[in-house]
Amino acid sequence: MKKLIITAILALVPAGAGALELLLQENRGESGTIGYVDIDRVFKDYSGTAGAREDFLSEIKKKEDALNARKTAIFTLKAEMAKLRQEREFALTLPSLLETQRSVEQAAADARAAAAALAAAAVSTQPVTGSTSAPAGAELTLSTAAPAALPEALPGMGGIDMPGVAKVPVTHFKFSVSTSVPEIDAALQKKEAEVVTREAELRQAQRQAERELLEYESRKGELLLGRIYVALRELAIKEEVSVVVDKRNILYGQNAVDLTGKLLKKLEENGL
Known part of the structure; x- marks a missing residue:
């Protein structure tokens, strides 16, 4: 929209304005009486020019807001695609991660069962009152050591990093579409096609906005x-001059009438 903003600065000062010339057939002045206006000053000081420029800038703002809304929708789609790609990578490793998790849980259950069995065996071999003593020099030794500790976590089980999101634990991770890689691929293809369509619509909307602003400026x-x-x-007619020209086009002249101040006053008084 930079091009349009530059246009706004030059808005309402048509190229032909500098050569404004008014020929009057109904004037009552003597033939050859000339008046002139400083058209640059008129466009600068006339309140109608400022109002028209503000309206034009407001119209540009509306167009920019509409285009920015389209851009935001495209950025959102691209962010969703990035998330789906991350989910696809995770879905590829998910079966092995789940199998590893099941193995760890089974090993932990087996270890707990073994520890319980050892504890029960230790209780059953404690001395009982009234029983015969063991032979001299004989000692009964039971192993009460706990089984080897299992790893608290395995690679890949701590969570997954998502773009723009903190690390999400595996147990809390939610897939946008599915855990199936083919279904994720189908969703990605659909969003890619939608991005292509929306980008084409954005380019068309930009061209249309420029045309409409140029037409608005012209009107x-x-x-x-x-x-x-x-x-x-x-x-x-009131000042009885036969020709009015722009001040910039006067190379030499005598007794020319400057109508600039009176023109500005008349424009403001008439509310034009």
Whole structure:
């Protein structure tokens, strides 16, 4: 939209404005009486010009907001695609991770069962009152050592990193579509096609916005020039001049009438 903003700065100052010339057939002045206006000053000081420029900038803002909404939708789709790609990578390793988790849980259960069996055996071999003593020098030794400790965590079981999201534990991880890789691929293809469509629509909307703003600028410029022309024509007839030219086009002249101040006053008084 940078191009449009530059256009806004130049808005409502048509190229032909510098060569504004008004010929009057109904004037009562002597033939050859000339008046002039400083058209640059008129466009600068006339409140109607400022109002038209503000309207034009407001129109640009509306177009930019609409285009930004389209861009936001595209960025959202691309973020969803990035998340799906991460989920796809996780889905590829999920079966082995689940199998590893089942193995760890089974090993832990077996270890607990073995420890319970050893504890029961130790209780059953404790001395009983009234029983015969063991032969001299004979000792009964039972192993009460716990089984080897299992690893608390295995690689890949701590969680998964998601783009823009903290590390998510495996037990809390939620897939957007499915744990099936083919279904994730289908969802990715659908979103990729949607991104292509939305980007094409965005480019078309940008071209349309530029055309509409140029047309809006042209209409406003013509309306503004029309108002100035009407006021200047009435003023020239009143001041009895036969020709009105832009001050920049005067190379030499005598007794020319400067109508700039009176034109600005008339425009403001008439509310044009």
